[in-house]
Amino acid sequence: MVATVLRLRYRILGNMLARSPWQLVGFVFGIVGAVAGLSIAALGLVVIGASGLDAVRGVVTIGGALLVVGWSVAPLVAGGVDTTVEAEQLAPFPMTTRQVMLALTVVGLAGVPGIATALGALSALAAWARWPVALAAGAVCLPLGVLSCVLASRAVASFSGRRRGRLGNLLGLLAFGVLVLTGPLLTGLLGLLGGEDGFDAARVDAVVTGLAWTPVSAVWAVPGDLAAGEWGPGLARLGIALATLAALWLLWRRNVVAASVSPRRQTVAGRTGRLRWVGLAPTGATGASWARSLSYWLGDPRYLRNLVIVAVLPVLLAFGMRWEVHTPVFAFVVVLPALLLGLVPYVDVSYDGTAFASVLATGIRGRDDRAGRLLGAFTAGAPLVVVVTVVTVALSGEWVLLPAVLGCGLGALLAGLGICAVSSAYLIVPVPASGDNVFKRVPGQSFWVGLSLMGFTLVSGVFIAPALALAELAVFSGLALWSWLALVVGLGVGAGVAFAGVAVGGRVFDASGPLLLERIRATSGY
Amino acid sequence: MSTPAAAPVPALAVAGLSKAFGGRLAVDHVELAVPSGSFYGLVGPNGAGKTTTLSMATGLLRPDAGTASVHGVDVWADPAVAKRMIGNLADGVRLFDRLTGEQLIFYTGLMFGLPRDELAGRTADLLRLMDLGEAAGTPVADYSAGMTKKVALACALVHAPRLLVLDEPFESVDPVSAANIEDVLRSYTASGGTVIVSSHSMDLVQRMCDHVAILAGGRVLVAGGVEEVRGGASLQERFLELVGGRTHAEGPAWLRQS
Numbered sequence: 001m002v003a004t005v006l007r008l009r010y011r012i013l014g015n016m017l018a019r020s021p022w023q024l025v026g027f028v029f030g031i032v033g034a035v036a037g038l039s040i041a042a043l044g045l046v047v048i049g050a051s052g053l054d055a056v057r058g059v060v061t062i063g064g065a066l067l068v069v070g071w072s073v074a075p076l077v078a079g080g081v082d083t084t085v086e087a088e089q090l091a092p093f094p095m096t097t098r099q100v101m102l103a104l105t106v107v108g109l110a111g112v113p114g115i116a117t118a119l120g121a122l123s124a125l126a127a128w129a130r131w132p133v134a135l136a137a138g139a140v141c142l143p144l145g146v147l148s149c150v151l152a153s154r155a156v157a158s159f160s161g162r163r164r165g166r167l168g169n170l171l172g173l174l175a176f177g178v179l180v181l182t183g184p185l186l187t188g189l190l191g192l193l194g195g196e197d198g199f200d201a202a203r204v205d206a207v208v209t210g211l212a213w214t215p216v217s218a219v220w221a222v223p224g225d226l227a228a229g230e231w232g233p234g235l236a237r238l239g240i241a242l243a244t245l246a247a248l249w250l251l252w253r254r255n256v257v258a259a260s261v262s263p264r265r266q267t268v269a270g271r272t273g274r275l276r277w278v279g280l281a282p283t284g285a286t287g288a289s290w291a292r293s294l295s296y297w298l299g300d301p302r303y304l305r306n307l308v309i310v311a312v313l314p315v316l317l318a319f320g321m322r323w324e325v326h327t328p329v330f331a332f333v334v335v336l337p338a339l340l341l342g343l344v345p346y347v348d349v350s351y352d353g354t355a356f357a358s359v360l361a362t363g364i365r366g367r368d369d370r371a372g373r374l375l376g377a378f379t380a381g382a383p384l385v386v387v388v389t390v391v392t393v394a395l396s397g398e399w400v401l402l403p404a405v406l407g408c409g410l411g412a413l414l415a416g417l418g419i420c421a422v423s424s425a426y427l428i429v430p431v432p433a434s435g436d437n438v439f440k441r442v443p444g445q446s447f448w449v450g451l452s453l454m455g456f457t458l459v460s461g462v463f464i465a466p467a468l469a470l471a472e473l474a475v476f477s478g479l480a481l482w483s484w485l486a487l488v489v490g491l492g493v494g495a496g497v498a499f500a501g502v503a504v505g506g507r508v509f510d511a512s513g514p515l516l517l518e519r520i521r522a523t524s525g526y
Numbered sequence: 527m528s529t530p531a532a533a534p535v536p537a538l539a540v541a542g543l544s545k546a547f548g549g550r551l552a553v554d555h556v557e558l559a560v561p562s563g564s565f566y567g568l569v570g571p572n573g574a575g576k577t578t579t580l581s582m583a584t585g586l587l588r589p590d591a592g593t594a595s596v597h598g599v600d601v602w603a604d605p606a607v608a609k610r611m612i613g614n615l616a617d618g619v620r621l622f623d624r625l626t627g628e629q630l631i632f633y634t635g636l637m638f639g640l641p642r643d644e645l646a647g648r649t650a651d652l653l654r655l656m657d658l659g660e661a662a663g664t665p666v667a668d669y670s671a672g673m674t675k676k677v678a679l680a681c682a683l684v685h686a687p688r689l690l691v692l693d694e695p696f697e698s699v700d701p702v703s704a705a706n707i708e709d710v711l712r713s714y715t716a717s718g719g720t721v722i723v724s725s726h727s728m729d730l731v732q733r734m735c736d737h738v739a740i741l742a743g744g745r746v747l748v749a750g751g752v753e754e755v756r757g758g759a760s761l762q763e764r765f766l767e768l769v770g771g772r773t774h775a776e777g778p779a780w781l782r783q784s
Contacts, residue, residue: 274629278632282642361612365606
């Protein structure tokens with residue numbers, strides 16, 4: 001039964017890749033990345049193996065913990081869990097819950113991330129080569145470690161995977177925020193450990209020992225304990241590891257059972273008369289598109305998470321600058337997130353999915369559609385950019401730069417949206433459907449998304465360069481005049497690009513509308 | 527039917543409509559003339575090309591060859607004008623399902639530029655007609671299949687189009703709502719509106735429609751008045767006779783229970 005499900009999983013993958021050469025290219029790049037990462041990890045472990053027991057214990061314990069945490073967070077933020085086969089889809093088949101869970105565990109192990117993790121964990125054996133006891137213990141504990149990775153991701157996914165779960169999406173957004181902040185959190189932790197002059201070995205040791213008692217890394221620490229002759233703690237940690245596995249299994253089991261008895265969707269009565277943005281829009285195609293676009297920006301996690309980034313990125317950069325925010329450089333911290341925010345809807349039509357048919361059916365003029373979408377995105381993004389600007393400028397204490405920063409930030413937002421008004425009339429890429437897990441990974445997506453976005457970022461940067469140059473003059477001269485000029489130029493260029501984008505994109509859209517719908521059906525089918 | 531000297535402009539006329547997907551001809555020179563004020567049924571087996579034909583006729587899918595015009599306006603030359611006259615219920619597409627049912631109908635009305643105060647009344651009427659009052663404030667994503675179909679139908683009606691193109695309108699709709707909708711569509715055609723409906727239910731087409739076209743393999747096998755097409759037999763019998771593929775077996779031996 002497990003073998004059948006596994007074959008099914010590979011068949012689905014094969015069909016998906018055969019259908020689209022682009023997805024195949026992306027998939028190959030994914031494998032190349034995994035192989036490269038794996039080689040580096042294996043090499044590093046061998047080298048560390050030569051440098052003493054303490055070093056190996058530290059690295060394996062921390063590395064293992066990061067693996068388990070990564071696998072647990074992946075279903076929330078990266079769709080890292082394999083969604084080709086799900087418990088709900090296996091429900092009609094005569095399988096017991098145990099068989100379903102076993103099959104899904106094996107499927108999780110058999111994907112690219114699973115294989116890479118297993119090989120990476122096995123390469124830790126190389127590091128233990130000098131200690132026979134550890135080698136023997138590793139042969140048991142490392143597979144258990146890999147198993148806890150898979151079970152952790154399945155257990156987490158079984159919470160978030162419930163369709164339309166607003167709670168699930170909220171959790172996802174929270175996890176996403178935390179993940180974005182891991183860099184600063186880690187630097188902060190390391191800063192506590194290290195002082196001004198590098199790492200303090202004793203403190204690192206203490207952290208590793210403490211960490212080894214937690215469920216995420218107990219299993220990884222056992223071989224090292226045994227090698228050091230610490231049998232008591234070693235066995236106790238093995239107990240923790242086994243208990244963790246049992247707990248994860250039971251938790252996952254509970255959710256699988258619950259999912260099999262509860263309906264997939266429930267309709268709750270909602271009151272009438274709540275038109276929200278739709279109720280505020282002036283009549284006409286532009287107004288209607290604006291209201292729809294704004295409703296999605298403020299309600300759909302696929303858009304919403306980008307607004308979270310704008311709020312979080314300045315915090316991240318502040319960490320990077322070691323909290324030295326009282327500088328002119330920090331005043332401009334909002335410009336980068338604003339620029340990125342402007343480029344978010346660069347494949348806006350892809351996010352519609354086949355619902356785009358209802359736009360096309362109204363016979364909307366391209367210019368109205370472009371304008372509605374652009375205004376919707378601007379209404380959602382501009383207030384946030386203004387608030388973040390005021391806060392960051394206030395923190396930097398450089399009030400004279402406020403107009404310049406506003407000009408650069410809003411200009412970058414407008415210029416980006418202008419670019420998107422054109423690009424989204426051409427481009428259709430596979431994206432998660434509305435209501436799907438926001439972070440669902442669409443195979444083959446990341447490579448091309450990255451490539452085209454890089455190009456648009458450059459173009460957007462060029463548009464905002466004049467305002468930035470004037471802002472720089474304001475910084476160096478301290479004159480308010482340059483600052484105000486930067487505001488005028490930034491807004492002027494941004495508005496110009498936005499208008500041009502609507503006009504050009506509108507003309508493209510008029511010709512390409514039906515083709516876009518055809519390509520949406522071909523790429524995603526929903 | 528007798529044809530007057532100056533033939534009235536049909537509500538929908540398609541000529542030589544063709545479309546190929548990956549080398550396979552899905553729609554092959556389809557010709558249809560849907561008279562104004564008629565209730566026109568489009569039937570055919572799965573994969574006959576009904577949805578593809580309707581998509582091309584309503585400006586959602588560009589044909590490889592052929593023309594489509596609505597009340598004399600070429601759909602592909604002047605899409606904006608043609609589409610204002612069409613109320614379209616497409617099959618197999620999503621809706622903007624993060625909006626509530628009420629928001630979605632209101633939004634669709636705004637797209638067609640209806641005045642807001644007029645629209646409030648129409649939205650309330652449509653919600654009542656579709657029996658969606660209870661769920662009006664619920665996101666369409668949470669609707670059942672039948673409720674989703676009904677709200678999509680409401681969106682197709684909201685701008686009072688001259689031509690309604692309904693692809694599988696009664697699929698998974700409950701019998702009470704279906705009967706109510708049927709009444710409304712009847713009085714709509716009686717007042718001069720035109721309805722084209724694609725369906726797999728021969729009984730429904732025979733009961734509701736005055737004209738019918740049978741499609742198979744991307745071609746029109748027969749088209750005309752319902753009485754004329756079925757020629758004394760039931761539409762179901764006539765359909766099976768024309769399309770073929772009926773097997774009179776008892777099914778495979780392994781499926782029989784005794």
